[in-house]
Amino acid sequence: MKHTLSVLLQNKPGVLSRVTGLFSGRGFNIESLCVAETLDPGISCLTLVTRGDNSIIEQITKQLHKLIDVIKVTDISEKEYVEREMVLIRIKAESQTRAEVLRVIDIFRGKVVDVSSRSYAVEVTGSASKIQALIDLLKPIGIKEIVRTGTIAMARASKNK
Template sequence: MASNKHTIVALVADRPGVLNRMASLFRRRGFNIDSIAVGHSETPHLSRMTIVAEGSDSQVEQIRKQVEKIIDVIRVQDISGLDIVSRELALIKVKASAETRSEIMQIVDIFRAKIVDVSTDSVMVEATGDEEKLSSLYNLLKPFGIKEMTRTGRIAMARGGQVARREEAAE
């Protein structure tokens, strides 16, 4: 069976331990989570969790059904097959001298990123985009020397009228 990356979106109650229960379920099933991002949703007291994991369609469907059974999960959906918008955020601290600063700034401009912090020996770049864009930016900045980097992991939403939310809240 072919294995590919799946984007799973879950609406969950804002309660202690929910993230741990979700991660434990993936671990017990032998799935590596490529990224997981959690934040507030449009509904008070509910968070939106976006999980990227690799597996076959049938394996991910089994996981989705297991996640659905977790008491604090309101709704879960594999949106991989849908037309989605996905983004990541990256902060990259790059070594920068007076000689290299302008070249770094040109690269940052090309990627529509921005410099959010400057010191005598480095600049911090903030960039948003898909995984490939951020990897390309990283690869171009790497020769200058990466001091630190962090990425949020993918967040995603289906385009158009499809939403992952409580059924009774649907319009």
């Protein structure tokens, strides 16, 4: 089962290395990892996607809590949450396929961010399933390059907040 963990940690050199080392040392895989500063520049929020049953996730969470620079670990997949991913895709755009590429990008609410005589670079943001659906539609046209951010996620606010 897929789990999305949100980890608040000190924004110091080596902290991310210790977190990923914990995973590799125990044979756990990280499917997606994204980390950036929060409003407080001394604290970062790491969003991590991994797979495992509840006992494995509980073990991972306990091990993360033992790391000195980890402030808080939350399995947000246990709550309602919003997740997004961004992808940049360079697509073949020959004269006969340009209109089709633009229609597909428009359907997915993407935008063209770079144009050359033979390709478009497009940006699309959405859930991982939306990104995968876009990729599946563009493959027959001809994808030249893909860069993905990985998942970022945030728990939905409760009705009282």
